[in-house]
Amino acid sequence: MLVGYARVSKSDGNLDLQKDSLISEGILLEKIYEEYASGKREDRPELKQCLKSLRDGEDTLVVWKLDRLGRNLRHLIEIVQELEQRKIGLKVLTGKGSCIETTTASGRMIFAIFAALSEYERELITERTKAGLKAARARGRKGGRKFVMTKTKLTMARNALQNKDTKINDLCEELKITRYTLYRYLSPEGELRDYGYKLLSM
Numbered sequence: 001m002l003v004g005y006a007r008v009s010k011s012d013g014n015l016d017l018q019k020d021s022l023i024s025e026g027i028l029l030e031k032i033y034e035e036y037a038s039g040k041r042e043d044r045p046e047l048k049q050c051l052k053s054l055r056d057g058e059d060t061l062v063v064w065k066l067d068r069l070g071r072n073l074r075h076l077i078e079i080v081q082e083l084e085q086r087k088i089g090l091k092v093l094t095g096k097g098s099c100i101e102t103t104t105a106s107g108r109m110i111f112a113i114f115a116a117l118s119e120y121e122r123e124l125i126t127e128r129t130k131a132g133l134k135a136a137r138a139r140g141r142k143g144g145r146k147f148v149m150t151k152t153k154l155t156m157a158r159n160a161l162q163n164k165d166t167k168i169n170d171l172c173e174e175l176k177i178t179r180y181t182l183y184r185y186l187s188p189e190g191e192l193r194d195y196g197y198k199l200l201s202m
Helices: 016-024 045-053 073-085 105-138 151-161 168-175 179-185 194-201
Strands: 002-008 032-036 060-063 089-092
Touching: 002 016, 002 045, 016 032, 032 045, 045 073, 073 089, 151 168, 151 179, 151 194, 168 179, 179 194
Parallel strands: 002 032, 002 060, 060 089
Antiparallel strands: none
């Protein structure tokens, strides 16, 4: 059975063109899921309901264009991989993705190329990030977030924790540090930990 999914931004507000194309493909009106949401929005209840309704090994999901389905290429590929695992087809009616129909060998091959390009893009991003960090280290800069603990704050926190009435949340708020940072340097009783000793010895 063919099941349709149509999406448009709330500002556009008109699904007629998509619905007409889906109906002309032979999809019953009651089998078309309509969504009014931005393409970048993660929470799309109608899409979730549509995917949930598809029957494994029987149905084919039909969309007007590829950009109606996924937030980005990676999200799109994740959806298609899920459909493939469930043996559910995908067909795109118009646009540059109209050559994709995963129920055919050629359609699967084209989408496999898209998946390979997405993986290649992720690898390039990883390589560029590593190269950037390496170059920064060569110039004496270290990546990552700086810790907000200082010697003064450590001494104040150490003294405060000697008092059993000290409230941890109030102490962290006053010193503008997180509980994680506090306990990285001190025990709950105010005893120095390895990071505390290292900070005081600097």
